[in-house]
Amino acid sequence: MNPRPNSLRALATASLLCLALSGCLGDDPAKMLADAQAAFDKRDFNTATIQVKNLLQENAGNAEARFLFGRILLEQGDSAAAVGELRKALEAGYRRERAVPLLIRAMVESGEGKKAVEEFAGFQASDPTEQAAFLTVLGRAHMTLGDRAKAGERFEQALKLKPDQADALLGTAVLQGMDRNADSALAIVDKVLAADASNSDALLLKGDLLSYKAQRDEAEAAFRAAVKARPDSVRAHQRLVGYLISLNKLDEAAAALAETKKVAPRSLQTIYLDALLALQRKQYPQARDLAAQVLKVAPDHAPSIIVSATAQIRLGQQLQAQTQLEKLLSSNPNSSVARRLLAESLLAVPDPARALDVLKPLLAGEINDPGLLALAGQAYLLTGDSARSTEYFSKLAAQRPDNAEVRTRLAMARMAGGDDARAMQDLEAAVKMDDTRLDAEIALISAHLRKQDTQQALAVVSELEKKQPENALVQNIKGSVMLATKNIPAGRAAFEKALSLQPGNIGAARELARLDLADGKPEVARKRFEDILAKEPKNVRAYLLLAVLLGDTGGTPEQIKATLEKAIAAEPTQIEARLVLVQTLLRLGDNKRALEVAQEAQAAAPDNPEVQRLLARTQLAVGERQQAISSFSKLVAAQPGNPQAHVDLADAQLANKELGAAEQSLRKALELKPDLRDAQQRLVGLLAGNQRSEEAVKVAQQMQKQRPDEPLGYALEADIHVLGKQWPAAVNALQQAYKRARSPQIVIALHNAQLQLGKKAEAEAVVTEWYKSAPRDTTVRASLAERAMREDRYADAVGQYREMLKLVSEQQRPYVLNNLAYAAQKQGDANAVEYAEQALKLAPKSADIMETLGTILVERGQTARGVELLKQAAGAAPKKPEIQLGYARGLAKAGDKSAAKKAATEASELAPKDSALKREIDAFTQTL
Structure with missing residues (x-):
């Protein structure tokens, strides 16, 4: 056996492996770069990428490799990454004349056109061809900023240097098209195509121009020709997808997008088109999330902002949409699409005054x-x-x-x-x-009901039911009309039918639950929503309505919390359920859990400004003021152009008595939006409360100039004068407010100011006139009754409450009866017990009513029952010091001074420090 040949063969194999793995024998960098360039020229981007990355592993500062890598990324549609690589090439010393035009193109495609213009406006290349290339891409950047004049100037300069520069010619054609000279633009494009029939950019522009001329089939053919001419062109694929989406050929667009993903799966433009397609298919959560992927890398990419904001508007996430659109408009105020979307979102809130401000440039x-x-x-x-x-x-x-x-x-x-x-x-x-739409019929029915023409309303309902007898919404409409005409059985039957046609019909279930409650059947009302949830366990709205119903019908705090927790589990990103749960927990005094829920919400949606606001407001509510300031400050940093964010921060600063910082925040909000009511109102309060009444009046008067037909500025000026007890000025301001809006609050304030001036007749005349114009209003009567009680004019208070009983709803009746009972007892009216008994029968679980009846009974010698009711009231409202005080007084009247002292001590601990109530409790305790 001869081992030598085998050994040689093994050595050769090992050497080949080493060479293939690039590095173990030290490959020639020049050869590696040449191989990468050759692969790039063949448009074999995967091989070129491998070669370049291997070279950069050996020498990260290789300028040629960095430049080539930037070109590869740009061709693959990853413009944001291309920007990074081209900058590294420049840092490594690559020739600026070649790199800068490509860098500008990458910046424009990644949404940094403004930055590109600012950074490279003074750049100059010595070679005419390179200068022409630079001027062309700079012209493109100006076009993305809407500066057509500057763009045209750049293209003209480029063509003087190089008359056949294809990109500059195409840029000129684009401007012709923007000036609606489509035929002239097409002539330029055809000139370019005559020189190079496979020029993909020219074919794409031809598609755009034919689309403008409504030659849709020809336009689509041009886009498909661009893809055929350059199968590896990311832009060609992407433009075809975009055009198919615009034609609403969504299935074809999806197929074209699948091909695009093969060419450039990581391209931001590909992801954007995926988001746009999802938006067109009404897949709003998916559209929002895909757009967010783009914006994470390119936060200023306007098309993705538009897609994201549109999806959020459709999902009801108005604050997030408004934040994004306001940011876009701050850098691109001429974007009509952004203005219209922002106006649409503001109308949904609704904030029509701000919507009009946004729309005015377009009107x-x-x-x-x-x-x-x-x-x-x-x-x-x-x-x-x-x-x-x-x-x-x-x-x-x-x-x-x-x-x-x-x-x-x-x-x-x-x-x-x-x-x-x-x-x-x-x-x-x-x-x-x-006859397929229902909004016209609904409006017509509402109009008839408004005119109290119930027969005509019923006639429209009858016709509507004939046309669409199995439509659940029609039955909902019928039910509402029947209830409006006091035909309760027919209304119930219509809602029952709606629920049978559509078992998850929340509207019908809600109305039936109200009828069940009116019949004294809370368990039936609850079952309505429980049945929906058994079939639709992710129906967040049903959970929320059930939680509200539990609160109204004596459900335990644990039941309410458990229901809301289920709503959150059903849709973890849904903010409304978390908001209601936090509010419920705060109301129950469970501050720790409320804060935990808000923190969990932020962990689930860390980039959601509504969640950040929820956390901050919860921190403020539980007394963690410094943390709230920190959270609101983060919101301001994320949304510096959002005036409401500055107002929210001011609220936290005011709560923490940081008056100077709060004033700065409010003035910043007013810099951003000079007529923002929330900021103006808070600033007036801050200045007036700090004895800066003249400055406060100036702010109020500025509001009067901004909104001369609205009462708010005059009402605020009146508040300032009332604070300084300048009654003539207060009356004058209130009279101006009263001319603009006769609201009950203005009537009450003007009545009080006239009395302070000693003008009793004028004060009474204001009230008399108000009663004539608003005979069913109870707000003014309630205020006058409370004033009478404070002034020990109990007969007047009784008279007001008796009038109110004729006007209030069934839900308000027990509380008016409660106040009437209290006033009647003070007056010595024998009917006081009867009034309180009626109130308790209507609201048997109300701690306030139990306390009133208990106190009256004790004072009238029915001590045993009275103390028992006071004990029940104290148990039902363990954290209300005024009710605990009533219990203590009852115990004292019954002779149990030891228990009375204990109850009074507990009441004192609950009362706010330095409050009149605490002083009253402590004075009573001293008598025991």
Whole structure:
């Protein structure tokens, strides 16, 4: 046997393996770079990537390798990573004339066009070809910023240096297209294609121009030709996907997107298109989450912000959507899409005044855009300007005369303006236009009910039921009309049918639960929601309504908490259930658990500003003021352009008595939005409370100038004068407020100010006039009754409460009876016990009513029953010091001074320090 040949063969094999693994015998860097370049030229990006990465492992500072890696990433659509690599190439000394144009292109594609212009505006290349390339990409950057004049100037400069520069020619064609000169633009594109028929960028632009000319089939063919010409072109694939989505060819778009993912699975643009497709398919959570992936890498990518905000608007996450859109508008104020979306979100809140502010730049001149007309009409309708609302909806109706939805909105505007006759005609026309929609019928029914024309309302319901007898929503509408006409059995039957047609119908279940409660059957009401949850265990809305129902019908705190915990488990990212649970826990005094829930919410959704706000507000509520300031500060850092975030921070600073910092936060909010009511109101309060009344008045008067037709600025000025006991000035300001809005609060304040001036007749005249204009209002009566009680005018208080009994709802009746009983007892009225007994019968679990009846009985010598009721009241409200004091007084009257002293001591510990109630409790304790 001869071992030598085998040994040689083994050595050769080992050497080949070493060479293949690149490095064990020290590969030539130049050769590795040349191999990578060759692979790149063949558009074999995977091989090129492997070669470049191996080379960079050996020498991380190789400028040529860094530059080539940047080009590879850019071709694969990973523009954000390409920016990083190209910058590293420049740092390593790569020639700027070649690297800068590519870096600008990468920055533009990753949403950093503004930064690119600012950084490289003064760049100059010595070679004319390279300078032309630089000027072309800089022109593209200017175009992304909406600066068409500057873009055109750059393209013109590039073409002077190199008249056949294809990219500059295409840039000029784009500008022609933006000026609506599609034919001129197409001529330029055809010139480029004549020189290079496979120019993918030219084919893509041709597709865009043909699309603008509504030649859809030809446009789609151009996009597909671009993909065919460059099968490895990420941009070509992505543009085809985008166009198919715009045509609503969603299945074809999904197939094209699958091909795109093979070419560039990690490309931000690919992920964005995936998000856009999900949005079009109404897969809103998926669209939001995919857009978030893009924004994590490229936070300023405007298209992804638009997709994310749209998804959040549809999901009801308005604050997050508004934050993103306001940030986008701060850097791109000309984005009409962002303005319209922000206005839509603000109308959903609703904040129509801010929505109008956002829309105003778009409302100058003649408007032909139907969507914009609809938004403007809705915004003016919600601000109470029915004339302007009618104007916009009329224009929209003229554009779309056969559109039922438009005609319905026009009717709403006319009805708000008092033009009921034409509004009814519009609604009736809308019903005839489209018998598949229900909004026109609902509006027509509401209009008839508003006019108390129940027969006409029933007639519309009857026609609607004939057309859609098995529609659960129709049955809901029928049920509501029957209840409005006091036909309770028919209403119940309609809601029962709705629930049988759609077992998860929350609206029907809610109405039936209300009827069950009215019948004294709380267990039946609860079962409505329990049945829904048995079939739909993830129905968060059902859990929330069940939790509310448990609270209203004597459910234990443990039951309420358990129900809300199930809602959170059903949808962990849903904020509403966590918010209600936190509020419930705070109300029950379980501060520790409330804070835990808020912290868990933040852990589940760390980037959600609503959750961050929930945590901060919970920290503030439980007394952790410094932590709340820290949390709100993080929110401000994340949303520096959000004025409400600064107001929230100010709330925490005010609670912590950091008045200077709070003032700074409020003034910052007003810098961002000079007419922000929340900030103005808090600033007025801060200044007035700090004896800076002149400054406070200036803020209030600024509000009057900003909103001359609104009462708030005058009411705030009046508050400042009341604080300084400047009664003539207070009366003048309140009279101005009263002219603009006759609200019960303004009536109460003006009545009080007139009395302080000794003008009793004028004060009574204000109240008399109010009763004539609002005969069913109880707010003013309640205030006057309380004032009478404070002034020991019990006969007057009794008179007011008796009048209120004629006006209040069944739910309010027991509490009015309770106050009437108290006033009657003070007056020595023999009916006091009867009033309190009636109140307790209507609200048998109310601690306040038990305390009132118990106290009256003890005072009237029925000590045993009275003390027992007071004991029950104390047990039902163990943390209410005033009720514990009532129990202590009852025990003292019964002769049990030891127990009375113990109850009084507990009441004293519960009462706020330095409060009048604590002083009253301590004075009583001294008598024992």
